[in-house]
């Protein structure tokens with residue numbers, strides 16, 4: 070490794086190393102975002118590869134969650150939000166006027182930092198996306214519950230108490246239930262915002278295992294502040310800093326031979 | 342110990358060090374200060390709480406006790422006064438007073454001395470003597486010094502009557518269609534049998550007059566209105582009108598015939614009834630003959646077992662809850678008022694719930710949270726503080742005169758100038774109260790909505806649910822217990838409100854219930870009776886407030902119970918709902 074490269078805060082070069090994959094599913098193009106008058110994302114351009122796990126890392130407040138929530142337009146809820154540039158999903162700009170936001174969200178499951186199961190039974194939680202779509206066929210619902218819970222590696226633990234209230238599950242189980250809910254309607258993309266930050270190490274290991282199992286079936290984008298986790302579960306990693314994308318490429322390369330001094334400082338634990 | 346620290350510090354002491362040291366000194370010293378520890382404030386707070394609780398529970402205890410004992414039969418005392426006259430009545434309360442000099446002048450020496458020993462004060466007792474038709478008063482004071490002797494004779498009757506209030510005295514004779522029964526021949530059995538028959542006749546008359554003649558009148562009236570409607574629509578010269586008029590007149594003729602038949606029947610029963618009378622005598626010997634059917638019940642209060650007293654007590658409660666009022670509301674039951682209060686409160690809840698919830702949903706879930714919404718919110722909060730009579734004026738002006746007047750002109754032109762909806766009524770009263778309580782529901786609903794975690798909404802939206810689906814499936818179910826709480830508060834407030842109702846439909850005595858057997862069965866335009874107003878009327882508007890006092894307590898007890906019952910039901914429902922969301926982590 071080269072000796073201490075000087076960090077220049079005004080140097081906004083973006084280091085795009087080659088990413089592995091079968092081609093992009095989501096592309097952001099010069100994407101900027103403002104919360105009211107304060108800008109949270111600056112000119113983010115990156116291609117997210119189909120079927121792979123992409124990790125977003127960076128110090129807290131750097132805009133990881135903002136970027137993630139921009140991908141399924143969850144930010145629409147916030148008053149005074151403005152964007153510029155484009156986010157293309159499957160070739161269509163999702164910030165286009167006539168985008169069907171609800172249809173977009175139906176193609177992207179989302180898992181949040183804190184487990185947020187609904188105060189309903191376990192099976193009702195899993196079938197909620199189907200209920201929203203107006204599917205009431207009992208056999209379809211039952212099959213979905215089993216498939217999604219098995220997909221989220223929760224089936225064995227809860228198969229005997231599907232009618233119990235989901236709030237009675239442990240934190241880790243709740244988070245896996247949320248993953249089951251996110252994959253119940255068979256989306257293309259799974260967005261995860263620090264899914265393990267509220268969990269203990271054992272539950273965390275369980276979720277990481279699960280992400281490895283889901284790899285290939287879904288395009289997964291995971292925000293994490295834990296670099297070991299990013300290294301363990303992701304194929305590609307994007308490093309963000311102060312609302313900018315600094316470096317993006319294959320995970321192994323980001324962690325072993327980062328091009329940017331900022332990335333190097335962050336992954337070696339000198340700040341963050 | 343800290344002296345040495347002080348010493349250690351002073352060696353290199355800067356100004357800042359000295360300040361810090363001073364603060365430290367004050368802090369350590371301050372610990373022992375009583376006011377700093379806040380104990381006196383704690384006592385003050387505790388005392389305030391205790392005082393408040395005492396007031397509330399004392400008040401409730403007063404109401405409950407007075408309300409519960411009112412119907413329990415009290416003994417009737419026969420008092421011999423010093424001037425030789427007799428007085429019979431229920432002792433209702435006694436007090437200490439200062440007799441005037443004229444009174445003292447006429448007293449004998451020992452009594453005067455006794456009063457002087459009490460510093461000029463004497464005790465007197467208020468007797469409920471009844472017999473208003475003979476005495477022109479219901480109550481009489483008797484001073485202790487004027488009482489020679491007190492007895493509780495077993496044969497003195499306390500007779501509740503339809504008119505003139507109770508009669509206290511004796512039964513002299515029973516006149517059964519010319520045959521007179523008196524003395525030993527007049528057994529309790531004969532009396533009760535004759536009374537039972539008389540009550541049957543009374544009910545028969547009532548049925549003929551109220552139900553059957555009422556039905557005929559109703560049909561006659563609707564026939565006339567129908568005809569008038571046709572006249573208004575087609576003109577009096579049209580063929581339709583002429584034809585309808587002919588038919589209607591024929592029908593009216595038969596109805597008139599039926600009316601006369603019924604009236605004759607009623608007259609016959611009344612004439613028969615008049616031949617069965619009972620002659621009563623008050624304690625001084627003055628007689629009074631009344632029809633037997635005028636008597637509600639004969640009781641011998643001094644000659645009753647505990648079991649009989651309980652039976653009487655319960656039957657009086659039953660009468661109170663199921664009968665109509667008589668004697669200018671001071672006696673009888675409160676069924677119409679109870680029913681009116683209940684129906685009005687339920688209607689109000691039905692009106693206020695959707696409005697309040699929808700308004701709060703819009704404010705909290707859809708509206709852009711900005712200045713305008715803040716202003717609206719402040720306005721809503723302030724609406725809760727507007728005096729209720731203002732709502733009454735608004736309800737009368739807007740609902741009754743404007744809305745009701747329009748409805749009358751559009752749908753009931755044949756009844757003009759008599760208003761149908763164009764005056765106070767059940768519907769307008771409910772809507773006025775709904776308006777009055779809607780801020781309560783809006784504020785509570787908004788709070789309940791705000792308490793639903795944002796993460797729930799995000800979870801739902803991320804599943805591809807629309808905003809409305811999110812509200813329907815996630816937000817509303819979770820906010821429901823809070824919304825119910827708001828509704829409970831609104832209902833409790835609404836049920837107890839009187840002032841605005843006096844303007845928009847509550848009356849002293851409503852001849853008809855808002856619910857009856859004539860189409861359309863529920864009559865929202867009718868004026869109605871209300872427990873709160875009933876209390877006001879009985880307690881402060883009646884000919885004798887002393888006679889109305891027990892009724893005030895019982896009715897208050899009933900109103901409080903009704904409000905408590907409504908609240909308890911809603912609380913049970915709310916807790917059922919709440920349990921679903923309160924399962925913690927294990």
Ligand SMILES: Nc1ncnc2c1ncn2[C@@H]1O[C@H](COP(=O)(O)OP(=O)(O)O)[C@@H](O)[C@H]1O
Pocket residue numbers: 104109127128129130131132133134135136147
């Ligand atoms: N709802 C919001 N309104 C205004 N500013 C926000 C909002 N959410 C996030 N921000 C700001 O945007 C920046 C990025 O936040 P975020 O994306 O949450 O960071 P990260 O997830 O990387 O910790 C932060 O400076 C934060 O203060």
Ligand SMILES: [Mg+2]
Pocket residue numbers: 133134135
């Ligand atoms: Mg974040």
